[in-house]
Structure formats: structure tokens, C-alpha cells
Amino acid sequence: MDDCSRIDVVGVAMPFALVRDGEQICGEGVRRRLPLAVRELGTNVVRDFLAAGEPGDPAIVVGALPFDRDRPAHLYQPCRFGRARTAPWAEPSPAPCAGDAVLSAMPHPQIYAAGVASALAAIAGSAHEACPLRKVVLARSLVVSAAGGFDLAAVIRRLARDRAVTIFRVPLDTGMLIGATPELLVEKTGGTVVSWPLAGSACRRADPAADAAAARALLASDKDRREHAAVVEAIADGLAPFCRRLDVPSVPSPVATATMWHLGSRIAGELKDPEVSSLELAARLHPTPAVCGEPRERAAALIRELEPFDRGFYAGAIGWTDARGDGRWYVTLRCAEFTGCTARLYAGAGIVPGSDPGEETRETRAKFGALLAALGVAVVDDV
Numbered sequence: 267m268d269d270c271s272r273i274d275v276v277g278v279a280m281p282f283a284l285v286r287d288g289e290q291i292c293g294e295g296v297r298r299r300l301p302l303a304v305r306e307l308g309t310n311v312v313r314d315f316l317a318a319g320e321p322g323d324p325a326i327v328v329g330a331l332p333f334d335r336d337r338p339a340h341l342y343q344p345c346r347f348g349r350a351r352t353a354p355w356a357e358p359s360p361a362p363c364a365g366d367a368v369l370s371a372m373p374h375p376q377i378y379a380a381g382v383a384s385a386l387a388a389i390a391g392s393a394h395e396a397c398p399l400r401k402v403v404l405a406r407s408l409v410v411s412a413a414g415g416f417d418l419a420a421v422i423r424r425l426a427r428d429r430a431v432t433i434f435r436v437p438l439d440t441g442m443l444i445g446a447t448p449e450l451l452v453e454k455t456g457g458t459v460v461s462w463p464l465a466g467s468a469c470r471r472a473d474p475a476a477d478a479a480a481a482r483a484l485l486a487s488d489k490d491r492r493e494h495a496a497v498v499e500a501i502a503d504g505l506a507p508f509c510r511r512l513d514v515p516s517v518p519s520p521v522a523t524a525t526m527w528h529l530g531s532r533i534a535g536e537l538k539d540p541e542v543s544s545l546e547l548a549a550r551l552h553p554t555p556a557v558c559g560e561p562r563e564r565a566a567a568l569i570r571e572l573e574p575f576d577r578g579f580y581a582g583a584i585g586w587t588d589a590r591g592d593g594r595w596y597v598t599l600r601c602a603e604f605t606g607c608t609a610r611l612y613a614g615a616g617i618v619p620g621s622d623p624g625e626e627t628r629e630t631r632a633k634f635g636a637l638l639a640a641l642g643v644a645v646v647d648d649v
């Protein structure tokens with residue numbers, strides 16, 4: 267493994283990068299691809315794939331899982347891989363984007379709000395069925411076009427000012443996926459596994475007293491607690507067969523990013539088999555009700571019906587797994603795909619009985635905030 271401490275991960279040298287708290291994980295080049303669909307990423311897939319490679323190549327798989335479990339994952343063995351504990355963000359970040367950016371919401375916020383109302387009707391209509399729809403996460407997207415393009419290194423440096431999130435950059439075949447996710451899908455190290463789901467949100471406030479009150483109100487919100495509980499239950503159910511012991515908090519805690527409060531629950535377990543692959547665990551858990559809904563297939567069908575765009579890699583997972591199965595996968599949130607002079611941003615909100623279409627639309631607007639600020643674009647009320 268290379269020491270990437272002297273490599274500027276936001277430069278072009280190591281295009282795949284995950285950065286949190288000064289720890290960088292980065293990869294350069296594509297040695298071999300692992301083009302399986304998410305649902306095919308089962309036991310021993312990574313171990314067998316790496317065993318068939320050339321000796322001396324990095325014993326690691328990195329990349330991104332799409333939202334759709336039936337689609338091919340973007341997974342590969344890089345030519346070089348590095349890991350280091352340094353903070354490469356010392357220099358001040360210049361304004362990343364020309365001020366002439368044009369914003370185009372897809373769908374329009376009013377259409378999104380109407381979609382939330384339709385989702386609420388579908389949830390209510392299924393209430394007396396044997397297996398009712400309990401939750402669906404509806405997303406929308408925002409295309410930002412800038413004639414002069416984007417300075418992606420500056421975007422990353424700006425995102426990295428928030429120490430509570432993990433910054434990622436994944437080179438895709440179609441562009442560059444960049445974001446700042448607050449949510450850990452799964453981390454596996456030896457015999458231990460951790461997942462830290464988030465669901466239930468409130469905007470941060472500038473005034474400290476108002477901000478603390480917003481966190482208290484979120485913790486006390488029955489609607490947000492139900493939204494959160496659906497995710498915790500699904501993850502606990504997904505991990506239980508792999509664990510000899512699993513600790514699931516009975517109440518969530520507030521988790522803060524620079525722009526949002528969330529309800530979070532740190533779920534930790536002891537694995538029956540320490541060789542199990544973190545990619546297999548990620549593929550089993552994905553998509554959780556933090557990004558899809560409950561029950562999964564039914565929520566995914568409603569998402570296909572109501573969302574007028576393709577999620578692609580948004581609401582998927584990004585991360586890495588090594589030959590021992592150790593690795594870390596994050597939920598692909600607060601992100602954009604950059605292609606030429608456009609950036610497509612995504613944001614979603616969990617819908618449960620009691621959700622309000624206007625509130626959920628405002629929540630998605632606030633979730634665009636981190637990326638828009640990093641692009642140097644002001645959040646305006648009609649997006």
C-alpha cells in the first residue's frame with residue numbers, strides 16, 4: 267500500500283478519494299473491473315476477484331454502488347492505493363464556480379410536493395393491507411450549469427470544511443461523483459461491524475439557542491422518530507444473521523453536520539465470521555429505508571413511479587473492501603455528478619404518515635445547501 271500522505275488527494279493524481287477527519291483513502295487508475303449487479307455481490311466475491319489478480323496489485327476493491335440493486339456496480343481494483351492520516355486542506359479555498367450559474371430543478375419544487383402528497387396517499391391507502399407501505403424516500407434533483415465549468419478541487423476543499431462528514435470523489439464512466447456524506451452504511455474491521463444510520467432531519471440555525479431548540483424538537487418529533495425507527499429496524503434485521511452480538515440503541519441521538527441535524531443510531535456488532543466481506547454486508551443492507559423505504563421493493567416501485575429522473579449513483583454507496591473483507595461503505599448523499607459544465611445535485615426526504623409536503627420540499631432544499639455552498643451558489647427559495 268502506498269503512503270499517500272504527500273499526495274494531494276484533491277488533485278488529479280489519485281482520483282478515487284474518501285476523506286474524513288484527516289484520514290485519506292485514495293486510489294489511482296483502474297486495473298480490473300468487477301462489473302456485477304449489487305444483488306450479485308455475495309459471499310467470497312471480493313476474495314475470489316482479488317485472488318485472480320496479479321501479485322503486487324493493490325488487494326482492494328473501491329467504487330460505487332448504484333441505487334438500483336439490479337444495475338451493475340462501478341467497482342474496480344485500482345492500479346495504486348494509498349491510505350494516510352493527514353489533513354491536506356490547509357490552503358484557503360478560492361471561489362469554486364463562476365457566479366453566472368443557472369439552476370434548473372427536476373422536478374419543479376411544486377411537482378415534488380405533489381409527489382410527496384401522492385406518496386402519503388399511497389401509504390394511507392395501504393394501511394389496512396397485510397404488508398403496508400410504511401415509508402418511502404422521495405428525492406429530487408437540481409442541475410447547476412456554469413459556462414466556465416467547475417473547479418472540482420476547490421469544491422472538495424470547501425466541502426471538507428465540515429469535519430462531521432466524509433468527503434468522497436469517485437471517477438465514473440460518465441463524470442465525477444463528488445459529495446459530503448454524513449451517513450455510514452457499514453464498516454467492518456476484523457470481527458466487528460458498525461452501521462450508523464441517519465433519518466429524521468431539521469435545518470441548523472445560526473443562533474445557538476434556536477439551533478439547540480431545533481435539535482430538541484427533532485428528538486421529540488414522533489414523525490421523525492418513526493422515520494428513523496424504520497431504518498434502524500431494517501439494519502438490525504439485515505445484520506442480525508451475521509452477528510453473534512448486536513447492540514442497537516433504543517433511542518436515537520442528534521447528529522449535526524454544518525447544515526443539518528439528523529437523528530442517528532450507532533449500531534455495533536460482533537461478527538460470527540470475521541472473514542465476511544464489508545462489500546457483501548453493504549450490498550445486503552442497501553438500499554436501507556434511509557434512502558428507499560419500507561418494505562423495500564414496494565417503496566422502490568413507488569419511487570420509480572413518482573421520480574421523473576434516474577437516481578444513478580445517488581442514494582447508493584461508496585467505499586472500499588480489502589482482501590480480508592475489511593472496509594467501509596458510506597451512503598451516497600449530499601452529492602453531485604459533474605459532467606462538463608453541469609453538476610446534477612440530488613436530495614431526498616423520508617415520507618411517513620404525518621409528513622407535510624411543504625416541509626419535505628424545504629428539507630430537500632436545505633439538503634442541497636452544502637453542495638450549493640461549495641459551488642459558490644446561493645440557495646434560493648424557488649429551487
Ligand SMILES: C=C(O[C@H]1C=CC=C(C(=O)O)[C@@H]1O)C(=O)O
Pocket residue numbers: 403405449464465466467528555556557599600612613614615616633
Ligand atoms: C435521502 C437523504 O437523506 C437521508 C439521510 C438522512 C436523513 C434523511 C431524512 O431525514 O429524510 C434521509 O433519510 C438525502 O440527503 O438525500
